[in-house]
Amino acid sequence: MSTTMRDRLVGRSVTRIEDRALLTGKGRYLDDIRIDGCLSAHFLRSPHAHASFTRVDAGAARAMPGVVAIFTMADLRPHLTTDVLAVGLPSTAINLEVDRPILARDEVAYVGEAVAMIVAETRAQAEDAGDAIDVDYTLLAAVSDCRDALKPEAPPVHRRLPHNCLARFAFRYGDVGSAFAAAAHVVSGAYHVHRGGSHSMEGRGVLAAPDPMARTLRVWSSTQTAPALKRNLCVLLGKEEDAIVVETPDIGGGFGPKLVTYPEEIATALGAILLGRPVKWVEDRREHFVSTTQERDQHWDVAMALDGDGRILGIRGDLLHDHGAYTARGLNVPYGSGVTLPLPYNVPAYSLNIAVALTNKVPVTPVRGAGQPQGAFVMERLMDKAARALAMEPQAIRELNLVRASQMPCRKPIRLRGGTEVILDSGDYVACMRSALERAGHAGFAALKRAARRQGRRIGIGLANYVEGTGRGPYETVSVRISRTGRVVVSTAAVAMGQGTATMIAQIVGDQLGGRMDNIVVRTGDTGSGLGFGGFNSRQTVVAGASAHKAAVEVRRKLLQVASHLLEVAEGDLDVVGDRVEIAGAPRSGLSFADIANASAGLPGFLLPGVDTPGLASTQQVNINDMAFANGTGVAEVEVDEETGRVRVVRFTLAHDCGRIVNPATVDGQILGGIAHGLGNTLFEEMLFDDAAQPLSTTLADYLLVTASEIPAIDILHRESPSPLNALGVKGIGESGVFPVMPAVAAAIDDALSDLGVHVERMPISPQALRARIIAARSSGNA
Amino acid sequence: MDKHPLELTVNGSRFTVEVEHRKTLADTLREDCGLTGTHVGCEHGVCGACTVLVGGEPVRACLMFAHQAAGRPVRTVESLAAGERLHVLQQAFTDHHALQCGYCTPGFLMLIVGAFERDPDIADGELIEVLSSNLCRCTGYQNIIRAVRSVQDQLRGRA
Numbered sequence: 001m002s003t004t005m006r007d008r009l010v011g012r013s014v015t016r017i018e019d020r021a022l023l024t025g026k027g028r029y030l031d032d033i034r035i036d037g038c039l040s041a042h043f044l045r046s047p048h049a050h051a052s053f054t055r056v057d058a059g060a061a062r063a064m065p066g067v068v069a070i071f072t073m074a075d076l077r078p079h080l081t082t083d084v085l086a087v088g089l090p091s092t093a094i095n096l097e098v099d100r101p102i103l104a105r106d107e108v109a110y111v112g113e114a115v116a117m118i119v120a121e122t123r124a125q126a127e128d129a130g131d132a133i134d135v136d137y138t139l140l141a142a143v144s145d146c147r148d149a150l151k152p153e154a155p156p157v158h159r160r161l162p163h164n165c166l167a168r169f170a171f172r173y174g175d176v177g178s179a180f181a182a183a184a185h186v187v188s189g190a191y192h193v194h195r196g197g198s199h200s201m202e203g204r205g206v207l208a209a210p211d212p213m214a215r216t217l218r219v220w221s222s223t224q225t226a227p228a229l230k231r232n233l234c235v236l237l238g239k240e241e242d243a244i245v246v247e248t249p250d251i252g253g254g255f256g257p258k259l260v261t262y263p264e265e266i267a268t269a270l271g272a273i274l275l276g277r278p279v280k281w282v283e284d285r286r287e288h289f290v291s292t293t294q295e296r297d298q299h300w301d302v303a304m305a306l307d308g309d310g311r312i313l314g315i316r317g318d319l320l321h322d323h324g325a326y327t328a329r330g331l332n333v334p335y336g337s338g339v340t341l342p343l344p345y346n347v348p349a350y351s352l353n354i355a356v357a358l359t360n361k362v363p364v365t366p367v368r369g370a371g372q373p374q375g376a377f378v379m380e381r382l383m384d385k386a387a388r389a390l391a392m393e394p395q396a397i398r399e400l401n402l403v404r405a406s407q408m409p410c411r412k413p414i415r416l417r418g419g420t421e422v423i424l425d426s427g428d429y430v431a432c433m434r435s436a437l438e439r440a441g442h443a444g445f446a447a448l449k450r451a452a453r454r455q456g457r458r459i460g461i462g463l464a465n466y467v468e469g470t471g472r473g474p475y476e477t478v479s480v481r482i483s484r485t486g487r488v489v490v491s492t493a494a495v496a497m498g499q500g501t502a503t504m505i506a507q508i509v510g511d512q513l514g515g516r517m518d519n520i521v522v523r524t525g526d527t528g529s530g531l532g533f534g535g536f537n538s539r540q541t542v543v544a545g546a547s548a549h550k551a552a553v554e555v556r557r558k559l560l561q562v563a564s565h566l567l568e569v570a571e572g573d574l575d576v577v578g579d580r581v582e583i584a585g586a587p588r589s590g591l592s593f594a595d596i597a598n599a600s601a602g603l604p605g606f607l608l609p610g611v612d613t614p615g616l617a618s619t620q621q622v623n624i625n626d627m628a629f630a631n632g633t634g635v636a637e638v639e640v641d642e643e644t645g646r647v648r649v650v651r652f653t654l655a656h657d658c659g660r661i662v663n664p665a666t667v668d669g670q671i672l673g674g675i676a677h678g679l680g681n682t683l684f685e686e687m688l689f690d691d692a693a694q695p696l697s698t699t700l701a702d703y704l705l706v707t708a709s710e711i712p713a714i715d716i717l718h719r720e721s722p723s724p725l726n727a728l729g730v731k732g733i734g735e736s737g738v739f740p741v742m743p744a745v746a747a748a749i750d751d752a753l754s755d756l757g758v759h760v761e762r763m764p765i766s767p768q769a770l771r772a773r774i775i776a777a778r779s780s781g782n783a
Numbered sequence: 784m785d786k787h788p789l790e791l792t793v794n795g796s797r798f799t800v801e802v803e804h805r806k807t808l809a810d811t812l813r814e815d816c817g818l819t820g821t822h823v824g825c826e827h828g829v830c831g832a833c834t835v836l837v838g839g840e841p842v843r844a845c846l847m848f849a850h851q852a853a854g855r856p857v858r859t860v861e862s863l864a865a866g867e868r869l870h871v872l873q874q875a876f877t878d879h880h881a882l883q884c885g886y887c888t889p890g891f892l893m894l895i896v897g898a899f900e901r902d903p904d905i906a907d908g909e910l911i912e913v914l915s916s917n918l919c920r921c922t923g924y925q926n927i928i929r930a931v932r933s934v935q936d937q938l939r940g941r942a
Contacts, residue, residue, distance in 0.1 A: 013880075015877055015878070016877065016880070018885070019876070019882060019885075020869070021885075022882055022884075022888055023860075023864075023869065023873040023876055023877060023882065023885070023888060023892070024820070024860070024861070024863070024864045024869070025818070025819070025820015025821070025859065025860040025861045025889050026820070027819075027820070027885050027886075029819075029822070029886065031813075031819075031823075032813075032819040065784075124803070124805070124806075198920075199920055200886075200920055201822070201824045201830060201832055201884070201886040201887045201918065201919070201920055201921075202822070202824070202884070202886045250885065251884060252822070252884045252885070252886030253883075253884045253886060253920050253921055255920065284823075284825075284826055285824065285825040285826060285827065285830075497884060498883035498884025498885070498886075498921045499883065500883070665880045666880060668880070669880050669883055669921075669922060669923075669926065672922060672923035672924075672925050672926065673883065673920070673921045673922055673923045674923075675923055676920075676922075676923035676924065677920070677923075699825070699827050699829070700825050700827065700829035700830060701827070701829055705918050705920065706924075707914075707915035707916075707917075707918065708911055708914040708915045708924040708927070708928060709911060709912065709914075709915040710915075711923060711924050711925060711928075714923075714925060737923075
């Protein structure tokens, strides 16, 4: 019998195994890895958003102190199988090939694009040399605003291209025309949702070192997707799989942009090969602003048709998405926005046209939420408009339209980008919303609001629901084995970037193999199996968890089989406790894991002990194609200063359901971090560019990340609707906290200013912008 | 650029190094003293990941030249634990899940230790303001605040 409920690790807030090293300054992040003779790389980056060039004059730079080599694309091209990183997830909708060159060939398409790589003894010397390089740029017209990109007179983002429309695609189901024709009410809105960058505290970095003894190239990178990096390196450098070893160090945050393979990683690796020496490149914060991918602008024009009772009949509209200058991932961000919008509610007809526009800005790829928060924001804004149009309470109109628990599993007439059907697997959205409202004191708030108004203060409350796709398939690789010393050793291609992946996996494995966290070692970012993907899309608890569970179950089965044979006791009379297999009811009897592991390895000429194959090991890749859909409701309380437009979020309540919870403390941690990020997207974070697509936000003094002072009182409620899609019943949680913040705070601001008829349509909302709205509302007589 | 000799006292030990005048204290601690616990997050003095104590004051090591620290005792995160025994604040951090990726953590630990040493009677409101000096992208700060409050008395007593 496996461990009793009381002893189970899954479900408990077990202390993280990662912590001690990180707390004592013994973390091993990319730049902490020291190799003798290591050189430093620095990338010369374009100061122009769009320009052509013919010459990179590095003569003077090469002669400068400490400079070992300077590479342009011409120098690297003979050693590459191709000159671009073609990594886009496949889509027939993409019209234009805009893959990133390893270094710019003769044209740069965004400020920050790498033109040359300087390798020197120190980074400072490399940067000094960079200042001495002359590039004969000829300025070309640049496209800054994605709305301008698709106008007929727009200059091309790349001069060789006929236009800037990367893709057009649509979501369509049901009869939207009839829905709107028959509607008793139609509400509409134009929304501009802007999200920003990752700003993990640790930027990107890569270290490549030739290992002449092993005849391999060893590469470490602060990447979320070690298997993809390895694949891309092998393809671009023309190497066999066993010629390149990719490892991940400790990662100081990822949040999405580190899931991308970057030209810098390829160039640094190639530089190390050509120079025969280790080369390290570490991104600084300014580079993170101008060359690490980010999310940016979406412009939505949408309308919702409703019947006289407030039931949704249909939704239609257009979405314009800023893709940036190149394809670094694919269409998944706008696709996710389109899929997410109608998820929580019963929407009988849906028609969304999506246009994806190139701009002369850094490429756009997922940032925590990956386009989904934008879809949730727009849906919730429409629900709030509908509530006002029908004179219904915001929660009442939502409750009327939410997908019911009785509908689960609920098939939605849309497909994920890989073609899989969207089926909401489990969840009670109505109960979740009600619990959030109750905890937030929603029913009593109106009285508080009136009282505050009498004191000249404006407070407001807003709510937002979300459903999010998690557990992106098709699988993750996890290997579990018991070593000769009796330790449980787990290797996985899953990547840790702060979310406690190792602890989560250890808990799942520990429940099958003795329940002692201190006997389990977990290595993440392991590319040894050649199969796997890494961390993104809130997937790892689902897919790595499923594989870890199955592998541990397999190892347990074999452990008991061998122990049963050696002890001559029936398997049913054995318990797995700590690092031993004991005879039930006789503690400290039986055999240690070490004894059993050694016996299972076999001896020359002797039969294996009760098994046909040796060893206590299992590698699993549980295939899960359907996404597990998590859900939640956020309630925000704000105070608005009418004179300054300043918004203070006073309190945030989030009721969420991520299926079965492995570690409540780390789940709360993910939510708290997500809420902080959402708060940033709501009030503070904006990547500003001028008309020439020059980035104006290039330091943390321009681009505001929330601090301890901005965090409101936060209440988190848990529900667990197990997913039927995996044996553990888990769903993902990493991105959830972000989803409800923008819409709930927007609704709360509307509520605080309800007498003025303000409807927040833009994220982030700055004090100046809100003040302008208030002034406009007053002067148009709404006061 | 020429390197110049420098004697630094870090965590009670003497380090004799040779660094350019323009090399920051953060880079020198990491590269020349082999103490990689102090991290660099922005190099422009906003994120605070590089926070160390110099002469008892929390400073941004990325904004200080190494040579400016000559003759002043420097303390980094490596000074907190006593062998296997964690500092009470480090223990509180793990107990309250106040770290996720850990990159900002050494900076927060030194900021907090320095703040309480400088003013053992620091009030809660002022403490939050001090904490707002440093950035964390992972935790959302709530657990950091909880961790500090949970060992407030010990932090005040130790000063």
